[in-house]
Amino acid sequence: MSGDEACAEGGISAGCKFFAGYPITPATEIAERMSDRLPEVGGTYIQMEDELASMAAILGASWGGVRAMTATSGPGFSLMMENIGLGVMLETPCVVVNIQRGGPSTGLPTLTGQGDMMQARWGSHGHYSIIALAPNSPQESFDLTVKAFNLSERYRVPVLVMSGAAVGHMYEKVVIPPASEIEIVPRRKPAVPPEEYWPFKPDDDLVPPMANSGEGYGFHVTGLTHDERGYPAMNPEAQDRLVRRLVEKIENYRSEIVELEEDGIEGAEVVVCSYGISARVALIAIERARSAGIRVGMLRLVTVWPFPEDRVREIAGQVRAFVVPEINYGQISLEVERCAGSKARTILVPHMGGTVHNPETILDAIKQAVK
Amino acid sequence: MNNVTLDTEGHPLDIYLRVDRLPHIWCAGCGLGSILGSLLRGLVDSGFDMKKVALVSGIGCTGRAAGYVKLDSFHTTHGRAIPFATGLKLANPELKVVIFSGDGDLAAIGGNHLIHAGRRNIDMTVICVNNFNYGMTGGQFGPTTPWNARTTTSRRGNIESAFNLPHLAAASGAVYVARWTTAQIRQLERAIKEALLKRGFSFIEVISPCPTYYGRMNQQASGLDQMRHYRANSVVKHGANPSEVDIDLEGQIVVGKFIDIERPYLPE
DSSP states (O other): OBHHHHHHHHHHHTTEEEEEEOOOTTTHHHHHHHHHHHHHTTOEEEEOSSHHHHHHHHHHHHHTTSEEEEEEOHHHHHHHHHHHHHHHHTTOOEEEEEEEEEOSTTOEEEEEOOTTHHHHHHOSSSOOOOEEEOOSSHHHHHHHHHHHHHHHHHHTSEEEEEEEHHHHTOBOOOOOOOGGGSOOOOOOOOSSOGGGOOTTOOOTTSOOOOOOTTSSOOOEEESSOBOTTSOBOOSHHHHHHHHHHHHHHHHTTHHHHOOEEEESOTTOSEEEEEOHHHHHHHHHHHHHHHHTTOOEEEEEESEEESOOHHHHHHHHTTOSEEEEEESSSSSHHHHHHHHHTTTSEEEEEEOOSBSOOOHHHHHHHHHHHTO | OOOOOOOSSSOGGGGGBOGGGOSOSOOTTOSHHHHHHHHHHHHHHTTOOGGGEEEEEOSSTGGGGGGTBSSEEEEOSTTOHHHHHHHHHHHOTTSEEEEEEEHIIIIIITHHHHHHHHHHTBSEEEEEEEOSSBTTTTOBOOTTOOTTOOBTTBTTOOOSOOOOHHHHHHHHTOSEEEEEETTOHHHHHHHHHHHHHSSSEEEEEEEOOOIIIIIHHTTOOSHHHHHHHHHHHEEEOTTOOGGGOOOOSSSOEEEEEEEEOOOOOBOO
């Protein structure tokens, strides 16, 4: 099946019971598949009037007690930023799939891109942390959508699956394991009676248990800065406490969240650091470089956000350079550069989109790195 | 059925209010307290299990109501109360979902969601408090500000035309549409009860004073002046054609129940 269809099946396997979306190329196949599949599993598909509404609706559905997702591409992702912020602020588990295409604006509707990676990190206003995953195949589109649901429940945060047209429209064999073999992280429910329940009183790991609407807890939640009771709190102390917790509940747990794929980093002179389809294309360049006698390692970011700062810093002390191919003019390369500091060079291999990289351009950068 | 017993210490509706958050932020003479009281009485009288009632609001003075009720309540983003509520209702159809928000929130930034919710006839009740301006931000003109009315961004008079909200809601497909002012609290309460018991998309516009901005800039400097204006100019016309109930700066305010029909609704 296609990467898009695999995202939909991943959602179904993860127990998703609600999809709200708006048609957009190259993500539409996810909505189509969900409109067929959700009724079969007792779920609800609704096509909203736009992506603002789609994102708002999945937040509402999540508070209604079901696992909810949406899928879109760049222009819709921009519209979703408003309520991704609300999702962060209300600590609402949900999954957003972005099948990236070329931008800015309407850009290249049918052709691939990776230009939304920084938007995924910082696109909604204010300071927060978020989780984003980048699949490189239809199989991983399935696996990471399941994982996204689990992370979103575990950390109470919207989780972004940052795919792209190249993966979304790629057809490959996808193995869907039996339900008994798929791990489902349940919602963390309040352990106190309703009269003692505060919707934003965190457990020791900074994540608060979550009551669903209709369960009798009578809670109030607001997008305003709030205290642990959920009451608006218009003062710098409450702001400090809330923003720190929203960030630290993710960043302090990077070691649990981050998934990386590594190959040949030990003893490497240069490491190719990439993600999604670009990491897959880079394999060709790495193979050719190794044939030419260059010691090249691979660091594939399966989790892009939170950024694996510690690991990149560690590798930076062992190699001469990072080569970062991505389908934009330099986004994740900035993070690599920040973490590598002066210990190792960071060589961006930009590609503006529409197609994937020609592996030769990545190979050239690898050769340049070891000159 | 909820039994509300008289309590000499507090107000009978206190059990549904977050009294620890009072006093509220609304100005003296504002109509929001009366309307929120009407909603709570309407909910109690309708016999809903209050544990299954969710109140969703957007941004603005009216949106703050969500923070004062002791119900599951959601203070969402500007204009998005209806789509948030749509997800909530579809995820848990047992919930009675009420949207309580202002004219700017629902008819300007949220206008697209309002008409599509009407088209879908999704089972929820919208209480739209219309004070003819953006109160929270200091009294700018909005989608319901009458032509020639003065506001802080139309000091020489508003040059735009206003939405006729009952007409908009009815044309979109709402199965229940009514309008009352804060000078007709009893009628408003009855309408709220009817709307809550209606299956499908019900919409009530409540005309409400904003003495701090809209009233002050349009020769109705106090809440009482605005209430007098409503009482003197309201004309009850049940069944009136919604296309004929525009509100001008001066002149009559047609109130009543305009639409009460049946058609298939979501989720069913």
